Amino acid sequence: xxxxxxxxxxxxxxxxxxxxxxxxxxxxxxxxxxxxxxxxxxxxxxxxxxxxxxxxxxxxxxxxxxxxxxxxxxxxxxxxxxxxxxxxxxxxxxxxxxxxxxxxxxxxxxxxxxxxxxxxxxxxxxxxxxxxxxxxxxxxxxxxxxxxxxxxxxxxxxxxxxxxxxxxxxxxxxxxxxxxxxxxxxxxxxxxxxxxxxxxxxxxxxxxxxxxxxxxxxxxxxxxxxxxxxxxxxxxxxxxxxxxxxxxxxxxxxxxxxxxxxxxxxxxxxxxxxxxxxxxxxxxxxxxxxxxxxxxxxxxxxxxxxxxxxxxxxxxxxxxxxxxxxxxxxxxxxxxxxxxxxxxxxxxxxxxxxxxxxxxxxxxxxxxxxxxxxxxxxxxxxxxxxxxxxxxxxxxxxxxxxxxxxxxxxxxxxxxxxxxxxxxxxxxxxxxxxxxxxxxx
Amino acid sequence: xxxxxxxxxxxxxxxxxxxxxxxxxxxxxxxxxxxxxxxxxxxxxxxxxxxxxxxxxxxxxxxxxxxxxxxxxxxxxxxxxxxxxxxxxxxxxxxxxxxxxxxxxxxxxxxxxxxxxxxxxxxxxxxxxxxxxxxxxxxxxxxxxxxxxxxxxxxxxxxxxxxxxxxxxxxxxxxxxxxxxxxxxxxxxxxxxxxxxxxxxxxxxxx
Numbered sequence: 001x002x003x004x005x006x007x008x009x010x011x012x013x014x015x016x017x018x019x020x021x022x023x024x025x026x027x028x029x030x031x032x033x034x035x036x037x038x039x040x041x042x043x044x045x046x047x048x049x050x051x052x053x054x055x056x057x058x059x060x061x062x063x064x065x066x067x068x069x070x071x072x073x074x075x076x077x078x079x080x081x082x083x084x085x086x087x088x089x090x091x092x093x094x095x096x097x098x099x100x101x102x103x104x105x106x107x108x109x110x111x112x113x114x115x116x117x118x119x120x121x122x123x124x125x126x127x128x129x130x131x132x133x134x135x136x137x138x139x140x141x142x143x144x145x146x147x148x149x150x151x152x153x154x155x156x157x158x159x160x161x162x163x164x165x166x167x168x169x170x171x172x173x174x175x176x177x178x179x180x181x182x183x184x185x186x187x188x189x190x191x192x193x194x195x196x197x198x199x200x201x202x203x204x205x206x207x208x209x210x211x212x213x214x215x216x217x218x219x220x221x222x223x224x225x226x227x228x229x230x231x232x233x234x235x236x237x238x239x240x241x242x243x244x245x246x247x248x249x250x251x252x253x254x255x256x257x258x259x260x261x262x263x264x265x266x267x268x269x270x271x272x273x274x275x276x277x278x279x280x281x282x283x284x285x286x287x288x289x290x291x292x293x294x295x296x297x298x299x300x301x302x303x304x305x306x307x308x309x310x311x312x313x314x315x316x317x318x319x320x321x322x323x324x325x326x327x328x329x330x331x332x333x334x335x336x337x338x339x340x341x342x343x344x345x346x347x348x349x350x351x352x353x354x355x356x357x358x359x360x361x362x363x364x365x366x367x368x369x370x371x372x373x374x375x376x377x378x379x380x381x382x383x384x385x386x387x388x389x390x391x392x393x394x395x396x397x398x399x400x401x402x403x404x405x406x407x408x409x410x411x412x413x414x415x416x417x418x419x420x421x422x423x424x425x426x427x428x429x430x431x432x433x434x435x436x437x438x439x440x441x
Numbered sequence: 442x443x444x445x446x447x448x449x450x451x452x453x454x455x456x457x458x459x460x461x462x463x464x465x466x467x468x469x470x471x472x473x474x475x476x477x478x479x480x481x482x483x484x485x486x487x488x489x490x491x492x493x494x495x496x497x498x499x500x501x502x503x504x505x506x507x508x509x510x511x512x513x514x515x516x517x518x519x520x521x522x523x524x525x526x527x528x529x530x531x532x533x534x535x536x537x538x539x540x541x542x543x544x545x546x547x548x549x550x551x552x553x554x555x556x557x558x559x560x561x562x563x564x565x566x567x568x569x570x571x572x573x574x575x576x577x578x579x580x581x582x583x584x585x586x587x588x589x590x591x592x593x594x595x596x597x598x599x600x601x602x603x604x605x606x607x608x609x610x611x612x613x614x615x616x617x618x619x620x621x622x623x624x625x626x627x628x629x630x631x632x633x634x635x636x637x638x639x640x641x642x643x644x645x646x647x648x
Contacts, residue, residue: 067443070523070524072524072525072560072565073560074559075555075556075558075559075560075561076556076557076559083522083524085523085525088517088521088522088523089521091521092521092522092523094559333472334472
């Protein structure tokens with residue numbers, strides 16, 4: 001048995017064409033029963049009343065949305081072949097491709113772990129951290145409900161360390177690559193002797209067997225029965241709750257008796273956990289800035305005509321004059337692209353998103369127009385925020401809470417302006433405001 | 442309907458043409474499709490003047506220019522092998538070929554390469570547009586054009602062989618991208634040599 005192969009494939013669900021190992025090695029392990037093969041796409045044919053009903057299922061990402069399957073005549077298998085468009089960015093999985101699953105003994109980590117963290121938790125953080133640790137030890141799922149800027153990552157350290165010491169394989173999943181990269185450098189310092197891998201789209205190959213894996217939720221499609229403990233950070237983030245397959249991916253990546261724990265500022269009802277702790281104060285102890293509502297009647301029509309509504313214009317001018325960095329959130333990419341003036345703007349498809357955010361931090365630009373892509377995970381000192389069209393459907397209460405959470409995150413500037421410009425107040429806006437006021441009480 | 446490129450739901454615009462089923466339904470939303478820009482550069486053959494390829498091609502039509510949107514389209518279509526994306530240009534291709542007289546001949550792939558990629562990207566584009574075509578050429582060279590310089594491409598030994606009989610008729614070569622024109626000229630010369638009257642070329646992209 002090849003040790004490297006074992007270390008690589010343990011817990012994985014991997015497309016055969018993409019393995020970094022020679023064909024012969026894989027073949028030999030299939031023959032010896034160490035590797036189990038699965039077809040990429042499964043087809044269920046149910047005899048329905050009218051003809052046949054075909055239903056496809058992707059064995060990697062567990063996608064069942066039928067319009068995301070496409071059938072064509074394949075030159076490799078020389079017959080009609082179906083592939084999954086949902087996870088195509090990780091290499092196409094089709095009817096004639098094979099997935100490798102490791103069936104032999106699982107690889108084990110050989111490191112003695114060390115916990116090198118000298119920071120201190122506030123009493124509130126300490127309490128939440130202990131509650132989480134006790135849930136982790138009892139293997140009960142835990143929800144850590146912490147406001148934006150509460151210092152959530154530190155709370156996880158003791159629990160993760162305990163699991164590693166017990167020889168468990170641990171996973172921390174977060175929605176975005178930026179977050180993973182930030183966590184990676186922090187975790188490497190805190191656990192200097194542990195093998196840690198960071199996985200995201202375009203990540204380099206990493207060697208050895210990782211006891212701790214930091215990954216974007218998407219990369220979990222490539223795991224099956226891999227982890228003893230999973231922490232899902234920002235569990236309510238847009239792609240996670242909107243895309244059911246991601247929720248299934250977390251369950252698939254976990255071993256049968258594994259504990260799954262969630263960390264979020266805005267829990268949705270669908271997150272069901274046995275235990276819960278709430279952390280309603282920021283690490284600096286100040287109140288959360290409460291959003292104020294301001295009417296901006298007919299903003300869509302005015303913007304369509306190429307005019308910035310007066311109140312918004314005044315707000316932008318005031319921030320520019322006082323040299324305060326600001327973010328303006330817009331509901332659609334179209335509105336963002338057609339916004340008059342030459343303010344820099346970012347959206348999901350924008351290539352230099354990171355640079356523009358850096359420029360804002362360094363005050364090279366006065367402000368930034370954005371879609372909900374910047375709603376979480378970014379910290380800009382003393383930033384003020386306006387949401388235009390806060391009543392629109394895309395701004396759910398959790399999105400609005402996250403957006404409000406961008407303001408007043410630093411010790412020096414614990415307060416700031418957060419305004420929801422609207423064309424009529426929505427229930428979601430009320431909910432967001434009430435939740436923030438509730439935490440401050 | 443969900444857009445094939447961004448995946449978002451969109452409302453197709455109803456038209457009389459669609460109601461009477463002679464107009465093809467678009468498979469992408471307006472925002473995505475408008476990012477492809479029509480090519481307005483005219484293609485000149487000055488590179489081929491004085492070589493034995495002069496006069497091999499009678500006309501070339503290239504539909505789109507190679508911009509960021511097209512680059513990511515080709516990446517997903519060819520490299521990630523998302524065959525479904527062949528439908529994106531079905532409507533434009535259908536309109537372009539309408540009214541053209543001649544036998545459509547797609548530029549072929551090498552058989553080994555075809556098995557690797559699992560589909561012929563050039564043929565699939567024509568298939569989705571409902572354009573009938575004939576494979577008259579076989580690719581013999583395995584090396585990739587993309588890795589060669591312009592000079593190497595022109596001086597290369599024949600890239601294709603004729604595999605069926607060619608009559609004194611009009612032919613329309615079709616390829617996905619026109620870069621230096623070497624591929625099209627190689628193929629056109631071959632067809633002319635065995636008796637084609639007129640050889641025109643249409644490509645999706647001007648590289």
